[in-house]
Amino acid sequence: MLKLDKLVKTYKTGDQALKAVDIEIPKGQVLALIGPSGAGKSTLIRCINRLVEPTSGQVYLNDVELTCLSTSALRRERRRMGMIFQEYALIERLTVMENVLSGRLGYVGFWRSFLRKFPQSDVDEAYRLLDRVGLAEMADKRADELSGGQRQRVGICRALIQNPALLLVDEPTASLDPKTSRQIMRLICELCQERNLAAIINIHDVALAQMFVQRVVGLRFGAVQFDGPPENLTPEVLTMIYGEEDWEATIEKIEDEDEADLL
Numbered sequence: 619m620l621k622l623d624k625l626v627k628t629y630k631t632g633d634q635a636l637k638a639v640d641i642e643i644p645k646g647q648v649l650a651l652i653g654p655s656g657a658g659k660s661t662l663i664r665c666i667n668r669l670v671e672p673t674s675g676q677v678y679l680n681d682v683e684l685t686c687l688s689t690s691a692l693r694r695e696r697r698r699m700g701m702i703f704q705e706y707a708l709i710e711r712l713t714v715m716e717n718v719l720s721g722r723l724g725y726v727g728f729w730r731s732f733l734r735k736f737p738q739s740d741v742d743e744a745y746r747l748l749d750r751v752g753l754a755e756m757a758d759k760r761a762d763e764l765s766g767g768q769r770q771r772v773g774i775c776r777a778l779i780q781n782p783a784l785l786l787v788d789e790p791t792a793s794l795d796p797k798t799s800r801q802i803m804r805l806i807c808e809l810c811q812e813r814n815l816a817a818i819i820n821i822h823d824v825a826l827a828q829m830f831v832q833r834v835v836g837l838r839f840g841a842v843q844f845d846g847p848p849e850n851l852t853p854e855v856l857t858m859i860y861g862e863e864d865w866e867a868t869i870e871k872i873e874d875e876d877e878a879d880l881l
C-alpha cells in the first residue's frame with residue numbers, strides 16, 4: 619500500500635540524507651525505522667508526505683504517486699496520512715477536544731474550522747477516540763495542563779480522527795519515561811492492528827521497537843542496512859547499523875523482562 623522507489627533526498631547544504639531507499643509496506647504492517655542520529659529517519663518520513671521534497675525517486679500510496687501531485691491534490695492525499703510527532707505539537711491554549719478535532723481540518727471547510735464548528739459526527743468520533751486512549755475525562759482540559767504521555771495520546775487521537783490509511787510517527791516516545799514509552803508504543807501498535815493501518819515509526823529505543831513491531835528497517839548514512847523481522851536484529855546487525863558497541867545488554871533486556879509486569 620506504500621511504496622518508496624529509489625527515494626533520494628539531498629538537502630541544499632549537500633547533505634545526502636537518503637540514498638535510493640526502496641521500501642514497500644503492505645496494508646496493516648507496522649514498521650520500525652531505526653538508525654543512528656542523522657541516518658535520515660525523519661527525512662524519510664517527511665519525504666513521504668512531502669513536508670520535505672524528495673530530490674528524486676517516487677512515493678506511491680495505494681498506487682497514487684504522491685511525488686508528482688499538485689499542491690491541491692497533495693492536500694487531499696495528506697488526509698490519508700496521519701502524523702504523530704515527538705514534540706506532540708499540540709496547540710497549547712486549546713482544549714484536548716479542540717486539539718483532537720483539529721485533525722479534521724483537512725476535511726471541514728476553512729470557515730467552519732475557523733469558527734470551530736465541527737459536525738456532531740466528528741465530535742462523537744473524537745469522544746470515542748479519547749475514550750479508547752483513556753482520556754475520556756480530559757476532553758475539556760487545556761493541552762498545556764497535560765503530562766507528556768497524555769499529550770502524546772491526544773496526538774494519537776488527532777492523527778486517527780483523520781481516518782488515515784497510513785500513520786507516520788517520528789519518535790513518539792523520545793521525551794517519555796520508560797513505562798509511559800511502552801504504553802504509548804503498545805497503544806499505537808494496537809490501534810494499527812484494530813484499524814488495519816500501516817505505520818512507520820521512527821524510534822531510537824531498539825528494545826522497544828523489537829517488542830512491538832513485525833518488521834524493522836535499519837538506516838545508516840541514508841541507506842537501508844537491514845530489513846527484516848525484529849528477531850533477526852543480532853549484535854552483528856546492530857553493529858552494522860550503529861557501529862561498534864556492546865549490544866548484548868540491549869538484547870538481554872528484552873528477553874529478561876516480563877511483559878505482564880509492565881501493564
Ligand SMILES: Nc1ncnc2c1ncn2[C@@H]1O[C@H](COP(=O)(O)OP(=O)(O)OP(=O)(O)O)[C@@H](O)[C@H]1O
Binds near residue numbers: 629630
Ligand atoms: N533541513 C535540513 N537542511 C539540511 N540538512 C538537513 C536538514 N534536515 C536534516 N538534514 C541532514 O540530513 C541528515 C539526516 O537527518 P534526519 O533528521 O533525517 O536524521 P534522523 O535519522 O532523523 O536523526 P535523529 O535520530 O537525530 O532524529 C543529517 O545529516 C542532517 O544533518
Ligand SMILES: [Mg+2]
Binds near residue numbers: 659660661
Ligand atoms: Mg529524526
